[in-house]
Amino acid sequence: xxxxxxxxxGLLLAGLVIRLLPYEVSAALVAERQERPPRSPVVAVGxxxxxxxxxxxxESGPQTLDIYAPEHAEDxxxxxxxxxxEWAKGDxxxxxxxxxxxxxxxxxxxxxxxxxxxxxxxxxxxxDVAAAVRWVHDHIAEYGGSPDxxxxxxxxxxxxxxxxxxxxxxxxxxxxxxxxxxRGVVAWSGGAYDLPAKVEENGMYKPYVEKxxxxxxxxxxxxxPIHHVAEAPRHVPxxxxxxxxxxxxxxxxxxxxxxxxxxxxxxxxxxxxxxKSHFTADFDCGKPGDPLDSGRFLTEFVDEATRDSVE
Numbered sequence: 346x347x348x349x350x351x352x353x354x355g356l357l358l359a360g361l362v363i364r365l366l367p368y369e370v371s372a373a374l375v376a377e378r379q380e381r382p383p384r385s386p387v388v389a390v391g392x393x394x395x396x397x398x399x400x401x402x403x404e405s406g407p408q409t410l411d412i413y414a415p416e417h418a419e420d421x422x423x424x425x426x427x428x429x430x431e432w433a434k435g436d437x438x439x440x441x442x443x444x445x446x447x448x449x450x451x452x453x454x455x456x457x458x459x460x461x462x463x464x465x466x467x468x469x470x471x472x473d474v475a476a477a478v479r480w481v482h483d484h485i486a487e488y489g490g491s492p493d494x495x496x497x498x499x500x501x502x503x504x505x506x507x508x509x510x511x512x513x514x515x516x517x518x519x520x521x522x523x524x525x526x527x528r529g530v531v532a533w534s535g536g537a538y539d540l541p542a543k544v545e546e547n548g549m550y551k552p553y554v555e556k557x558x559x560x561x562x563x564x565x566x567x568x569x570p571i572h573h574v575a576e577a578p579r580h581v582p583x584x585x586x587x588x589x590x591x592x593x594x595x596x597x598x599x600x601x602x603x604x605x606x607x608x609x610x611x612x613x614x615x616x617x618x619x620x621k622s623h624f625t626a627d628f629d630c631g632k633p634g635d636p637l638d639s640g641r642f643l644t645e646f647v648d649e650a651t652r653d654s655v656e
Contacts, residue, residue, distance in 0.1 A: 501627070541569065
């Protein structure tokens with residue numbers, strides 16, 4: 346009887362804790378658990394796969410990347426992918442169907458790891474991805490890729506990172522490059538383009554933002570892509586993708602990013618994936634049988650951005 350009473354009290358307390366959690370936090374956790382399929386790579390037949398290639402040495406150890414190259418690749422376009430995880434978690438192996446999609450389309454996928462916020466804080470993540478772009482530029486020809494046809498892509502926190510690398514000239518300058526080395530930037534379902542606004546929302550992402558970027562307004566603004574749109578390279582197109590059934594503010598922020606880049610003389614578009622959540626927008630990219638065929642938006646953008654002639 347005592348055991349039964351203790352069990353029932355435990356259930357009651359657990360329910361109370363869930364009710365006391367901010368709705369946004371608990372709802373997001375439930376949705377995440379329900380929607381996350383395996384993220385392990387799905388690869389194309391005949392692809393050349395090389396894992397854990399060091400691209401830079403840091404005090405904490407080497408940072409590495411994975412390469413998925415189509416069979417007989419030659420002068421192929423390259424998508425450099427940056428994973429999700431609130432700057433605190435995630436892994437370069439979380440690519441799902443992108444190797445299959447891109448390799449079958451004749452494009453190389455390079456998936457990059459970066460220092461997480463437990464190890465190093467901003468600008469560590471941005472600097473790591475800039476260093477990865479340097480490595481790809483210098484070495485991708487050895488794997489059949491073109492150093493002149495590089496597209497940078499990120500999901501979730503990765504959207505913030507690739508937007509900063511594409512807009513703010515400082516990260517690439519540290520490795521002797523400029524954002525003009527990129528032929529395109531794809532932010533595939535993200536919402537951390539305005540960090541002060543993210544903190545002000547007081548949702549589940551606030552602790553992650555403050556852990557990696559601090560609490561000072563000036564620092565948060567300087568680390569926000571929205572504050573660097575005036576620096577957008579004129580001939581590098583940006584694509585900001587949002588989920589159709591996600592939060593309205595994420596869609597509006599993507600549209601604002603595109604509008605402000607265009608207003609500054611750059612090239613940018615915003616796209617909404619109807620029927621997709623923040624998670625499925627990324628996981629279903631390239632998935633066979635996806636009713637939306639969302640992967641085509643990525644391959645069409647890569648094709649257009651990496652054509653031999655640039656206006």
